Amino acid sequence: GAVVSQHPSRVICKSGTSVKIECRSLDFQATTMFWYRQFPKQSLMLMATSNEGSKATYEQGVEKDKFLINHASLTLSTLTVTSAHPEDSSFYICSAQPGGNQPQHFGDGTRLSIL
Amino acid sequence: AQSVTQLDSQVPVFEEAPVELRCNYSSSVSVYLFWYVQYPNQGLQLLLKYLSGSTLVKGINGFEAEFNKSQTSFHLRKPSVHISDTAEYFCAVSVGGQGAQKLVFGQGTRLTINP
Numbered sequence: 601g602a603v604v605s606q607h608p609s610r611v612i613c614k615s616g617t618s619v620k621i622e623c624r625s626l627d628f629q630a631t632t633m634f635w636y637r638q639f640p641k642q643s644l645m646l647m648a649t650s651n652e653g654s655k656a657t658y659e660q661g662v663e664k665d666k667f668l669i670n671h672a673s674l675t676l677s678t679l680t681v682t683s684a685h686p687e688d689s690s691f692y693i694c695s696a697q698p699g700g701n702q703p704q705h706f707g708d709g710t711r712l713s714i715l
Numbered sequence: 716a717q718s719v720t721q722l723d724s725q726v727p728v729f730e731e732a733p734v735e736l737r738c739n740y741s742s743s744v745s746v747y748l749f750w751y752v753q754y755p756n757q758g759l760q761l762l763l764k765y766l767s768g769s770t771l772v773k774g775i776n777g778f779e780a781e782f783n784k785s786q787t788s789f790h791l792r793k794p795s796v797h798i799s800d801t802a803e804y805f806c807a808v809s810v811g812g813q814g815a816q817k818l819v820f821g822q823g824t825r826l827t828i829n830p
Contacts, residue, residue, distance in 0.1 A: 606758070643820045646818070693758050697816070
């Protein structure tokens with residue numbers, strides 16, 4: 601149980617392109633979803649917290665106009681990297697929390713490469 | 716503010732030997748503690764969690780961890796490791812009370828099992 605599906609797993613695109621990443625909780629409802637960014641050989645850095653039906657809460661230093669987050673339902677959140685540039689290349693991971701004190705369940709990540 | 720320190724960035728161990736991955740945290744309030752494992756190019760998988768109750772927590776794949784409040788530690792142990800345990804391990808503490816809880820991650824420990 602508690603499966604989180606993240607799609608796509610890998611994206612390679614040209615600079616200036618916008619890229620959408622989907623995060624779905626397959627067998628539970630997620631009141632809250634989280635988006636992380638991970639640089640090579642480093643830990644996960646929280647980018648934003650997404651609550652269903654409301655605006656996402658961004659961490660300090662994360663550009664909300666650059667990283668658009670939508671959490672339209674209890675099973676789907678999307679991250680759109682707008683006008684992506686090479687410095688946006690990274691491994692993006694989402695997680696979903698069923699609620700209360702339940703642990704977060706993570707997707708398999710999306711490797712984004714901007715040429 | 717909460718923080719997590721994983722004292723060893725890399726731990727090489729021979730197969731079938733015991734291993735301990737160290738984790739210390741700082742927090743002024745009660746915390747929930749987690750260990751996650753990350754295999755290459757994948758998301759994070761929950762190994763075990765401490766929410767309350769017994770300080771010795773058993774997880775998947777033969778791992779266990781002990782919560783020590785006086786030493787603010789949550790070290791991960793396994794009595795006999797296998798080649799398949801080679802991965803990156805992250806200790807994390809949750810921030811916040813009821814409801815959605817952010818995770819603060821340690822820097823990660825790369826466990827390498829040698830034959």
